[in-house]
Each structure stands twice: as C-alpha cells, then as structure tokens.
Amino acid sequence: MAKNIIEKVWDQHVVYQEDGKPDLLYIDLHLIHEVTSPQAFEGLRLNNRKVRRPDLCFATMDHNVPTKNLTTINDPIAKKQINTLAENCAEFGVKLADMGHPDQGIVHVIGPQLGLTQPGKTIVCGDSHTSTHGAFGAIAFGIGTSEVEHVLSTQTLWQNKPKTMEIRVNGELGFGVTAKDIILAIIAKFGIDVGTGHIVEFTGDAIHQLSMEERMTICNMSIEAGAKAGLISPDQITVDYIKGRDYAPQGDAFEEATEYWLSLASDSDATYDRVLEIDSNEIEPFVTWGTNPSMGSGISTHVPYAADFEDESDKQALKKALQYMDLQEGTPLTDIAIQHVFIGSCTNSRLHDLRSAAAVIEGKKVSENVKAIVVPGSVTVKKQAEEEGLDKIFLEAGFEWRESGCSMCLAMNEDVVPAGERCASTSNRNFEGRQGAGSRTHLVSPQMAAAAAIAGHFVDVREILNVPV
Amino acid sequence: MEPINVVNSVLTPLNRKNVDTDQIISKEFLKRIERTGFGQFVFYHWRFDQNDQPIEDFVLNQPQYQGSKILVAHENFGCGSSREHAPWAILDYGFNVVIAPSFADIFHNNCFKNGILPIKLTISEVEELLATGETSPLETEVNLEAQTVTANGKVYNFTIDPYYKQMLLNGWDEISLTFQYDEQITKYEATRKVF
C-alpha cells in the first residue's frame, strides 16, 4: 500500500503498540539545551536513574549565551543554568558543545551542520523549533521537560499517532521571494493552528527547488502553524548536503544510507488526512504586523481593517494586536519605521541567510535611526561567513557582528529591544514581549530585514535587488 | 504527580484566543533550575505594568476569582514555545483544570505530565462559560471520572484519551510505567537501523 513519509518513518519507530494506548516510539536523536533540561536531569538524580543512551544525546548552550563577549555572563542565574548543563552532561556522560567549543551554536543549526540530523530519524528536543530537522525527512518535534526526562531514561516516548497533512506549494517562486516568505504566507493563509494534531509534509516544485538551508527555514516555522512537526521528503539535495559531515555515515555506509534515505520519500500515490495548496505566484515578500505569526501580509499591502474579518473574535484579536503594536488599520506596510534589525535565530542565521542579507546591504549604510545586529547561528557559520568576508560587509554598513546564539530571538540574554520600539527580525515569533517587555516585532526574511535596516522602514526588497540572491 | 479527579471552584474567564506560552510565563523567568516557584510569574506582563504594579482589570487580579482552580480560555491555548514552565506556572499558581475549545499539542501533552486536566469543550460551550463567568463568579464542578463539567445548573460532557485519563486519576509516574517495557525497547534497539 502506498505510504507517505510520515507513516513510513513513524511505523519504523514503534517499539510497542496496544489498543487504547499511544504508541511507544523509539527516539534516535535527543538534542539538549540549557533552559529546558535542568529539571529533567534533576528528576533522574532524585529517582536514581541513569541516561539510557548517552550516545544518542547531544547538548549545547544557546538560549542564554552572551553574544558580545563569550567569557562574561553578567546574569548570575543564566550563568548557573549554563554551568548546570555542563555539570549534568559530565555526570551523565552526554556529549556537550560547550561555550567556546567549535561546534557550539543554536541547537537547530548545529544538528544539521554536524550531520547528526538525518532522514528517517526520530529527533526530539525540549524546544518547539525542533521541527527544523524535518527538512531532512526526519520526524522531529519539540517536547516538554517531563518528556526530556522520559527520553533520557528510556530513549522512548508514548505518542498518539498524529494525523498527516500535505501542504503543496505549486509553481516557481517569484524574484526576491524567499523560503521565509513561503512559510509566513502559508501561516497567514491557513492560520496559526491549522496544523494542530498533524505532522505536515511540504511538497511541490517550489519546495524541492529549495536548498537544505531554505528547507530548514520552512520546517522551522511549521510549529507556528500549530503542527506537531513539519518535514520534506529527502531527495538528492538532501543527500548531497549530508555527505562528508562529521557524524554522517562514511564510505560504503553512506551509499547504503543513501539508498535507505531516498526510499523514505512519500510514494507518488500516497494519501494524507488533509491536503492544502498554495500557489507561488500568490506569495510576495512578507511582513508581519501583529502579535502572532499568522498576522502578516505581502509588502505591497497594508495593515488590514477590522472590516476585512467576518468573525467577531478575529476583529477583537486584530484590535488587541494593533493596540500592542501601535499601528493603525490601513497603514501601508512600507510606512512602518523601525529602530532595530535582528538577523539571526534558528529560522534565518545560516550561511545562505547571511549571504542574502549581505548582498542587499553591500556598499550601503544602515539608517542612522536603526541599531542593527547580526548573530550567526553557530560558531561554524560565523567562521565560514568571515572566510567569505561577510562580516566586513556587515560591519562597514554599520551592523554589529556578534558571537552565535539565540540572542534577540527571545531576548533571554542582554540583547533586548526596548519597550515601545520596533524590530525587523528574521526570527519566528512576534508574540507580545518576545524580544523584550513592550517590544514590537515584525517578522521578515533576511533580505527584507537588510533592506529595512538601510531605509529605516520596510521596503519592497525587489525594488532594490538587481540580481536574485 | 498528584492524582486529580473532582475539582470544585469558581472559574476564571480568560477571554482570549491563541494564548501563547510566552504570555503564560515570560522568558525572564525561565532561568530557574527547579520545577516549582513559577506561579508568582504566571501571565506576568498581563498582571503587572512596567512598574510592577497590578493591572486592576486583568481577570487574575480581580478579587472574585482569587483561589480559582479552573481556568477557561478561548481556542488554541498554549501555542508557541514548548516550555513546560508554562504548565508549572499555571499549576503553581493554583489552577489544575484548563478548559478551552482547543489546545496546542505540546502544551496539551505537558499538562498530563503535571497533573493538570485540559478539557476540550465546544466553542459555544466555552463562550457560554466565559460569558456567565465574566458577569459573576461561577461555581463549577469538574469530575474527571464522570467526564463532566457542571456549572450554572448545566452539565457539559467532555471526552478524554483513556490512557491519559488513567494517568491523571492515578497520578502515575510515566517513566516507571515505561520501565516495564524494557525488554521490548532492548529488542528494538538490537534491530534498529544505525548509520
């Protein structure tokens, strides 16, 4: 019988099945960071339990790390959390890319970069953006701390089999339109909870033409559509990306793995519980104007009117959002002035993202009203970008060039947007206060963020791009 | 984890949809390494203004809802970040039931691991509870065994996954349960594809 990739990978990981119970699912890779793990390790200690498979765990520090100077963490509680992870990893034998380690970085950037992320794996992390790893054709999802403890002790999770959904992106992407715009358009069109209870497979020509880094941007934000996970069937682009990475299979094993990986792709006549479609020509560079990722529109449009919505609760939600964002109905998006630009986060901090932003700003200057920072996703991304001279392009334009970490994506470290100020951000959440109490976040692609940095307000990046980047 | 079955209290009407876990517990409070003590920070930026003064008209600050154990909200409750600090904060504050038309998956899962009962009612039922509860404090009884919510002389039935129902009723520790499947896990590991 024809199967989609979700069913194939799921079925291969069921350890135990019984009527009236969720499936007991085996976990191939457990990624760990400092914020959601301390209570889980503490639970192990209290119950005198050990980590069942330390070899299938990999830990790093990202959420709290300073991006100005790695050696000084001014916040004593953040420091304690970081030290706690190091102690826990040492005690339980878990591999750790510690502060200053060449593999350190945002957990969802380093997994793929190291070749740990592979097609057909089940991957979890105490972090909702674990969906990023789905770009490789893995079932990857975020879990809570109790589940982190459960995976540490048993390498399994009890999970009800989610429903399956296909989101097909037809056609070819327009000039200046990026992966970020695709996913923001999908969420705006279908809603912030369309994926609840589902794993989504992204399909269609527009998806399979994307590079792995761009695919990660799409899968990263599938959680913003409420999906348990988002994934893309592996193809030759997937295989080529993995080849030669530190934890990738080598030699004959790679050939064998490749054959297995490609066999996981959805069968051409596979079916899904639900199918949604969107046309690439509907998608233009996107900007969010509200307080959740579905509240966004194409750059050529304006902040919506309450009258555009039928549902009373949607009208109310719009009013609340605009009040928080200090925006008026009908304002053209290009009229919105910004004071901050953040290029970074597990959505858009990989080499491709930095290149495409650099191409927009090369030879130009950041507006004097704007404070702009670039935070590469990992130590390796930073190094590669410097080898290409991207750091110089950013610095000459007036950006700050930082150490890697989560930074202003959630502002747990010192990188905070002050109350009442606006940020064009390449991250994934524009929730109230996400980048600092009272801060106002607008989600955009790296090149839209770069263009806004120069103009001091949002602009249609297609007007200033001479060549596609 | 504490078992849960019958809960009696007034309900707290939080008439919002898409309440995300960043609002339930803001990131500045995530740095603790314990599971407890988060209740004081729940919905912090809705409860307190920039000078840390209580915002009077926010529902959690109103006297008639003090001591409430039942939180009622609109669709897609708990979306966003996976932080389990959100259910920890809700529980520590005193709620052990959350009623909404729908929940985000990770939050929903996290509730069961902490002895919080998430109840799905229809949109119109939730709107009824919110409207009545906003007008005057509404004494409510939740009965997990019977799968009912009783308020204002009306009984609302809800469905719940039987496995999670047993977990909540018994306050089971899921990890101990899973240890009973050690043999199956070991057998699986022996045949697992490894590259």
Ligand code: SF4
């Ligand atoms: S970059 Fe942002 S979204 Fe990604 S893991 Fe870090 S805090 Fe979470």
